[in-house]
Amino acid sequence: MPRLLPLALVTLTLTGCAAGCTAGAGDAEGSGSRHGSGPITLAIGRDTTGYLRPLLERWNQAHPGERVTLLELPEASDEQRAQMVANLQARSDRYDVLGLDVVWTAEFADAGWIVPLERSMFPLDRFLPPVVDTAVYRGKLWAVPYTSNAGLLYYRRDLLAKEGFEPPATWAQLREQARALRAGYGVDGYAGQFLAYEGLTVNFAEAVQSAGGGRILSPDGTRVTLDAGRAEAALDFLRGGLREGWIPRQALSYKEEESRLAFQEGRLAFARNWPHAYGPAARSPLAGRFAVTRLPGLDGPGSSTLGGTNLAVSAFSRHQRSAVEFIRYFTGLENQRRVLTDGSFPPVWTELYDDPGLIERFPYLPVLKKSILSARPRPARADYNQVSLVIASAVSGALDPPFEESSADVAASLKGQLDEIIRAP
Incomplete structure (x- = not known):
């Protein structure tokens, strides 16, 4: 366990206030705590790998008066957010530590639901720089990075070797290989997260980014930057796969877990998923027969959403x-190592990606590091959830056969809807 600061210093860094604890992003950094020590509850998305409880038990054994209780929220980020928002809008004290999707920082800070933290209490200079940026809003630190994430392409290494294929780096190569493996081995070709939720927004954003470097919104979320040509190319890539059959129709109902299981059970040749899917696959009958690479793009390696x-x-x-x-304990180096080794989640400490022992055990780390460093964050908007719902709805409709509306028309309509959100007071 890392050395903890004296309790008195923690008290000084989070100074007391009665009304300020519910104010928004304009509060002075470090304000917000009028409370002390005691039992706490960690509210975080469902642990699908079973790694969390042993880490929590280590804390509980060392802190019997400050025991932490795990409250697992649903797997889907949209459902996690809905439960957290309901709790926080009611000003409930049931949750103490919140496991936030990186895109919620601006919203939760603006609403006054979380308190700013003192930067000096955390070794942020040893974290991956893009990851730290996700926890900062209007110049203040509102959270501490716990895990990072970037999309990867999982592929059947054994089947590609039989056909003499190299891992696909472009959409055209992915299409060619997916069709060939589907015909030759009876496996479905490719799937991502295509249900109408935040996962579909992410998959579409990655396709836009991978079609020559486009963005849906500017990084600060103040302008719609969706390029019609890149959006059309992204939609054509996905719709073409569904039309030709190398993306199975059932993928339209996939979230992360469904796509993980489809690949892990040998029903898919290729799957876009997060790194947490690697560990379960490596412990399954598929062990030794799969690998990962960067997401493909229009003309070369693509770009993930951070x-x-x-x-x-x-x-x-x-x-x-x-x-x-x-x-501070949970984001320390020792636990970050366990986040990777026991949970298969990407750590936030840079040095772990260069550890020879870890690379031997997790050979995807160099690829993952490149993917994270080249990934693009979602825009910092307090109303990002509304933006995401609009994108997911438009793209979901576009992916539903018989594809009556052209990709160009879908892209133009989506851009118009986003323009209305951005212009709204």
């Missing part, structure tokens, strides 16, 4: 000092 989870302190927690100390 994902991950940050840990924040609820503005309504009664034990904010314990919450901060727990976050």
Whole structure:
């Protein structure tokens, strides 16, 4: 366990306030805590790999008066957000530490649901720089990076070797190989997360980015930058796969877990998923027969959406000092190593990606590091959820056969809807 700061210093870095604890992003950094130590609850997405409880038990054994209880939220990020928002809008003190999708920082800070943190308490200079940026909003640190994420292409190494294929780096190569493997081995070709939720927004954003470097919105979220040509190319890539059959129709109902299982059970030749799918596959009958590479793009390797989870302190927690100390423990180097080795989640400490022992055990780390460093964050907007819903709805409709509306028309309509959101007061 890393060395923890004295409790008095934690008290000073989160100074007391009565009304300020529920104010928004304009609060002074470090304000927000009028509470002390005691039991806390960690609210975070469902642990599908079973790695969390042993880490929590280590904390509980060392802190019997500040025991942490795990509250697992649904797997889908949209459902996690809905439960958290309902709790925080009610000013409930049930949640102390919040496991936030990296895209929620602006929204939760603006709403006054989380408190700003003191940068000096965390070794941020040893974290991957793009990951740290996801926890900063309007110049203040509102959360601490816990896991990072970037999309990877999982592929059947054994089948590609039989056909003499190299891992696909372009959409055309993916199409060619998916069709060939489907015909020769009876496996479906390719799938991502195509259900109408945040996962579809991410998959579409990655396709736009991979079609020559486009963006849906500017990084600060103040302008719609969706290029008609790149959006049309992204939609054509996905619709073409569905039309030709190398993307199976059932993929339209896939979230992360469904696509993971489809690949792990040998039903897919290729799958876009996050790194957490690697560990379960490596422990399955597919072990030794698959590998990962960067996402393909229109003319070469594509670009992922930057994902991950940050840990924040609820503005309504009664034990904010314990919450901060727990976050310092949970994001420390020792636990970050376990996040990777036991949970198969990408750590946020840069040095772990260069550790020879870890690379031997997790040979995808160099590819993952490149993917994270080249990934693009989602725009920092407090109303990002509304933006995501509009994108997911438009793309979901476009992927539903018989494809009556052209890709160009879908792209133009989506751009118009986004323009209305951005212009709204």
